[in-house]
Amino acid sequence: MATSHSERSVQPSLAKxxxxxxxxxxxxxxxxxxxxLSLLSPYFLTHSxxxxxxxxxxxxxxxxxxxxxxxxxxxxxxxxxxxxxxxGIILGLALQQMPIVPAIGLAVLCGAxxxxxxxxxxxxxxxxxxxxxxxxxxxARSLAYIFSGQTAISNIPEDMQNIVYTSVxxxxxxxxxxxxxxxxxxxxxxYTKGGRTIYAVGSNKExxxxxxxxxxxxxxxxxxxxxxxxxxxxTFSISQLLxxxxxxxxxxxxxxxxxxxxxGASLYGGRGSMIGTxxxxxxxxxxxxxxxxxxxxxxxxxxxxxxxxxxxxxxxxFVSARVSR
Amino acid sequence: xxxxxxxxxxxxxxxxxxxxxxxxxVEGEIHGLLGANGAGKxxxxxxxxxxxxxxxxxxxxxxxxxxxxxxxxALNIGIAIVMQETSLVPxxxxxxxxxxxxxxxxxxxxxxxxxxxxxEILDSLGQQDALPFDLEVRRLSSAQKQLVEIAKALSVRAxxxxxxxxxxxxxxxxxxxLFDVMSRLRASGRGLVFVSHxxxxxxxxxxxxxxxxxxxxxxxxxxxxxxxxxxLIRAMVGAELGAIxxxxxxxxxxxxxxxxxxxxxxxxxxxxxxxxxxxxxxILGLGGLVGAGRSETAEAIFGLRPRTGGSVLLNxxxxxxxxxxxxxxxxxxFVAEDRRTQNIVPxxxxxxxxxxxxxxxxxxxxxxxxxxxxxxxxxxxxxxxxGDRMLDASMLSFSGGMQxxxxxxxxxxxxxxxxxxxxxxxxxxxxxxxxxxxxxxxxAADGVALVIISSxxxxxxxxxxRVVVVSDGRSTADLPSSVLDEEKLTLLAAPRTSMARNTxxxxxxxxxxxxxxxxxLIEDESLICLNAVVKDAELDPGFKAGEARRLSExxxxxxxxxxxxxxxREASGGRETLVVPVTSPRGHDLGWxxxxxxxxxxxxxxxxxxxSIDNMAATL
Numbered sequence: 001m002a003t004s005h006s007e008r009s010v011q012p013s014l015a016k017x018x019x020x021x022x023x024x025x026x027x028x029x030x031x032x033x034x035x036x037l038s039l040l041s042p043y044f045l046t047h048s049x050x051x052x053x054x055x056x057x058x059x060x061x062x063x064x065x066x067x068x069x070x071x072x073x074x075x076x077x078x079x080x081x082x083x084x085x086x087x088g089i090i091l092g093l094a095l096q097q098m099p100i101v102p103a104i105g106l107a108v109l110c111g112a113x114x115x116x117x118x119x120x121x122x123x124x125x126x127x128x129x130x131x132x133x134x135x136x137x138x139x140a141r142s143l144a145y146i147f148s149g150q151t152a153i154s155n156i157p158e159d160m161q162n163i164v165y166t167s168v169x170x171x172x173x174x175x176x177x178x179x180x181x182x183x184x185x186x187x188x189x190x191y192t193k194g195g196r197t198i199y200a201v202g203s204n205k206e207x208x209x210x211x212x213x214x215x216x217x218x219x220x221x222x223x224x225x226x227x228x229x230x231x232x233x234x235t236f237s238i239s240q241l242l243x244x245x246x247x248x249x250x251x252x253x254x255x256x257x258x259x260x261x262x263x264g265a266s267l268y269g270g271r272g273s274m275i276g277t278x279x280x281x282x283x284x285x286x287x288x289x290x291x292x293x294x295x296x297x298x299x300x301x302x303x304x305x306x307x308x309x310x311x312x313x314x315x316x317x318f319v320s321a322r323v324s325r
Numbered sequence: 326x327x328x329x330x331x332x333x334x335x336x337x338x339x340x341x342x343x344x345x346x347x348x349x350x351v352e353g354e355i356h357g358l359l360g361a362n363g364a365g366k367x368x369x370x371x372x373x374x375x376x377x378x379x380x381x382x383x384x385x386x387x388x389x390x391x392x393x394x395x396x397x398x399a400l401n402i403g404i405a406i407v408m409q410e411t412s413l414v415p416x417x418x419x420x421x422x423x424x425x426x427x428x429x430x431x432x433x434x435x436x437x438x439x440x441x442x443x444x445e446i447l448d449s450l451g452q453q454d455a456l457p458f459d460l461e462v463r464r465l466s467s468a469q470k471q472l473v474e475i476a477k478a479l480s481v482r483a484x485x486x487x488x489x490x491x492x493x494x495x496x497x498x499x500x501x502x503l504f505d506v507m508s509r510l511r512a513s514g515r516g517l518v519f520v521s522h523x524x525x526x527x528x529x530x531x532x533x534x535x536x537x538x539x540x541x542x543x544x545x546x547x548x549x550x551x552x553x554x555x556x557l558i559r560a561m562v563g564a565e566l567g568a569i570x571x572x573x574x575x576x577x578x579x580x581x582x583x584x585x586x587x588x589x590x591x592x593x594x595x596x597x598x599x600x601x602x603x604x605x606x607x608i609l610g611l612g613g614l615v616g617a618g619r620s621e622t623a624e625a626i627f628g629l630r631p632r633t634g635g636s637v638l639l640n641x642x643x644x645x646x647x648x649x650x651x652x653x654x655x656x657x658x659f660v661a662e663d664r665r666t667q668n669i670v671p672x673x674x675x676x677x678x679x680x681x682x683x684x685x686x687x688x689x690x691x692x693x694x695x696x697x698x699x700x701x702x703x704x705x706x707x708x709x710x711x712g713d714r715m716l717d718a719s720m721l722s723f724s725g726g727m728q729x730x731x732x733x734x735x736x737x738x739x740x741x742x743x744x745x746x747x748x749x750x751x752x753x754x755x756x757x758x759x760x761x762x763x764x765x766x767x768x769a770a771d772g773v774a775l776v777i778i779s780s781x782x783x784x785x786x787x788x789x790x791r792v793v794v795v796s797d798g799r800s801t802a803d804l805p806s807s808v809l810d811e812e813k814l815t816l817l818a819a820p821r822t823s824m825a826r827n828t829x830x831x832x833x834x835x836x837x838x839x840x841x842x843x844x845x846l847i848e849d850e851s852l853i854c855l856n857a858v859v860k861d862a863e864l865d866p867g868f869k870a871g872e873a874r875r876l877s878e879x880x881x882x883x884x885x886x887x888x889x890x891x892x893x894r895e896a897s898g899g900r901e902t903l904v905v906p907v908t909s910p911r912g913h914d915l916g917w918x919x920x921x922x923x924x925x926x927x928x929x930x931x932x933x934x935x936x937s938i939d940n941m942a943a944t945l
Contacts, residue, residue: 192692193689193692193693194690196677196684197684199670199672202672203670203671207666207667209648210649211682211735212652212654214650270670
């Protein structure tokens with residue numbers, strides 16, 4: 001009796017199955033963009049530029065990890081840039097009082113606490129993620145200015161540079177950190193109960209709850225992670241610049257959301273992956289880098305990035321309409 | 326000819342909902358559109374009403390080819406649908422809802438004119454003053470909302486009205502009134518499509534019937550009068566019904582220990598007082614109308630909905646209502662009603678969907694899928710599921726029946742003590758239904774206590790050992806299914822509004838004459854009590870509302886078995902009892918009302934009592 005169904009449904013072809021793999025689509029897109037840019041600029045694929053781009057990927061890459069978690073649950077975090085700015089100032093101030101490790105720990109904890117508040121407001125009180133994180137974005141930036149006294153904190157201990165300028169097997173430590181972070185995040189999302197719950201929450205929260213999953217905890221966790229990782233990201237920035245500016249991280253949320261969305265995640269939640277996001281980050285950095293190499297004015301770059309985000313969303317809409325339903 | 330459809334096809338994603346359906350409708354007829362769940366009735370009616378565009382086939386309306394691009398197109402040419410979930414705006418008034426299409430026109434609204442035409446419409450339906458025009462729609466009963474929908478259709482001069490399962494949430498009295506309205510619409514020359522799976526309603530109302538099975542028309546516009554119930558069932562099912570509901574093993578389950586005991590469960594605002602027990606290995610049916618609070622009861626037991634009172638014992642231990650996780654770890658499973666919104670996680674693979682409840686119950690950092698592999702394979706084999714499609718990206722590419730089996734497997738994997746299934750065959754085609762039924766029996770035979778919620782009374786009676794009826798958030802009856810049939814269940818499930826009326830009647834009678842009154846269904850040697858009011862404790866008839874008794878077990882056996890035109894004195898003496906039949910204005914048998922008085926009391930004339938009962942029946 002049950003055979004009547006398999007007859008009534010159609011098996012997808014292998015090619016279709018392959019293109020359904022988000023990662024495959026992303027890798028192809030990244031390669032295509034790299035090819036185009038290397039044709040446009042001979043400097044693009046040089047050793048130093050590639051390492052330069054990897055270095056530029058670190059801060060946005062770290063923030064995009066948290067953003068991926070948040071977007072996977074169907075949420076959004078507009079506050080990452082401001083939280084990065086605020087925690088950067090906190091780190092700058094803390095470094096005046098205490099050694100490096102506890103100072104970084106304090107900044108990350110402060111970030112996590114801010115994320116916890118956002119997460120609770122969104123998931124316990126049922127406020128819209130967009131509005132809550134918009135509010136937190138304004139508050140965090142304003143506190144960054146107040147705590148810093150409106151100026152950059154520049155007397156950062158030089159030992160901070162060890163965080164960035166050490167290299168292991170020829171790979172700079174910040175790039176190495178990024179790679180390890182993505183591996184861990186990928187493994188977490190793929191192989192652990194928490195990771196699968198995050199996908200389930202974003203895909204169908206009601207069904208996840210009815211199956212006994214802890215939907216509340218795993219809806220709040222991504223916001224905590226996102227804000228904490230903002231603090232981690234800004235730590236790398238500060239150790240490179242040896243200065244903490246209240247303006248740091250400005251508009252970083254745009255780049256992070258763009259990277260995640262270009263990486264194939266659905267803003268409705270449930271769909272996306274760390275590998276996709278990593279490619280999304282590379283694409284963002286490559287395009288910015290390529291536009292710079294070609295001497296495109298920074299004022300035009302905003303238009304370029306914005307267009308890319310919208311096109312990515314359009315593509316996602318067509319693909320998801322084809323894949324599901 | 327009002328409407329003619331030939332070879333209509335419609336495919337949703339990979340499911341072929343319609344694969345060559347024919348249908349026709351003439352002016353001045355009520356045409357029954359029948360079929361089992363998933364046969365394509367709703368899809369076909371939504372193609373007529375413009376909700377869906379057809380993929381193929383021809384559709385002519387009043388002689389012209391039509392292609393509808395939306396419901397507005399359909400309304401413009403006079404096609405309207407009265408749906409299960411109403412399309413009304415709850416915060417607007419009745420009048421505004423009736424003339425909703427007018428509200429969209431430019432210019433000022435003349436409320437006085439609207440009110441007048443509203444009154445005219447209701448007059449034409451024989452429902453003068455049945456609707457308070459200035460009340461917001463959210464405060465109406467479901468029967469009233471339906472009337473607003475009908476009036477709304479008439480306000481745009483609809484020529485063709487589709488009624489999609491219009492009786493699913495109505496009491497028998499309200500059904501009668503709806504049928505009266507529909508007969509008037511037929512008399513006015515309109516064409517009506519009546520979508521239903523309740524056969525007695527189809528026979529009572531329709532002129533012709535069309536039967537769909539698996540997306541095809543298998544009986545095309547056949548005159549109702551020339552059909553028997555058996556022929557219709559055969560057409561709908563494609564087999565004898567007996568084959569679907571295989572024999573039930575009588576009274577074997579009730580002996581096991583109690584697995585789940587719910588007492589006086591309360592969960593505002595829909596669940597007021599629900600009690601029932603289910604034994605190990607037993608199948609218990611929770612019957613009632615749509616909206617009676619059955620799903621909410623299940624959710625409150627399972628921890629998805631806060632309880633406001635009462636208690637739940639699982640295997641004799643209290644079960645807290647704090648979260649589904651607690652319930653699952655204590656051995657409870659719940660297949661919720663709406664697969665798409667409550668069960669399926671579309672972005673996870675089929676395999677992970679199957680393992681979702683395992684993940685919920687699992688303690689540990691990783692998923693622990695590996696430990697379940699063997700059991701998953703066993704279940705796939707047992708449920709006849711294709712193992713090679715487990716890694717498919719999405720559940721949504723499976724048919725409804727297959728999805729349901731996977732969701733059931735999700736719970737069976739955990740080896741639950743009690744499994745609650747809400748409408749387990751909703752949107753499941755007939756072939757898979759049969760295999761789901763036999764699965765459920767096997768599960769019960771393995772010692773799992775099953776609670777099945779279903780609005781399909783036939784299914785409920787075919788499957789359950791015992792049925793608890795829920796009406797307006799209260800459990801009103803607890804009876805073995807062997808004493809029930811669909812008609813009795815329908816009467817027992819009637820909402821409180823009609824219950825209130827018959828309670829009022831019994832109150833009136835006992836206030837006037839003293840003694841005790843009851844309302845019961847009587848068949849052969851047994852009785853089911855719908856309601857009882859005892860003023861004089863001496864005269865207790867020996868049964869309460871919702872109870873079934875053999876006539877000989879009651880305290881008024883003689884009067885009940887004789888059912889004479891006058892008072893009957895029991896052999897044991899002490900009381901005189903009058904038993905009077907109740908019939909609806911359309912001639913439906915609504916059971917018997919009895920009044921017991923003390924022996925020697927002044928007996929009122931039986932005619933007086935009969936006429937007050939008839940008066941009440943006319944308002945039902």
